[in-house]
Amino acid sequence: PLDAIRPLTTCQAFDRWVPCPRQASWILTHRAEYPGCIALPLVNQVRLGFDSRNRDLALRGLGLEDLRYLKAKAAWLHQRGHHSFQEQWSAAGCAQKQLEHLEFEARMTKPH
16 A cells, blocks of 8 residues: 555665665565565575675574674664664564574573
């Protein structure tokens, strides 16, 4: 719907601020091309050649520190009035559940 797009807001793309749809998160969540949690990077064959960081991420996967960084970045953007995936980091959000899962695994594997 048009009201999900206008008025435009700002999003951060790498080191740039760019115009983006007012409800970018909703739009991305409802796209069939992006399965899973929209707040977490998805690395696929197309994106592997785009940036060496994607190849690194594909090899090692998302770790606990990566998720903590993404959560802090979403909070920082949200606090400044920019679009973020803050709702995905709420108590019931998919990104928060992934973070809690990795924190639990880290506690279980930590030597006593």
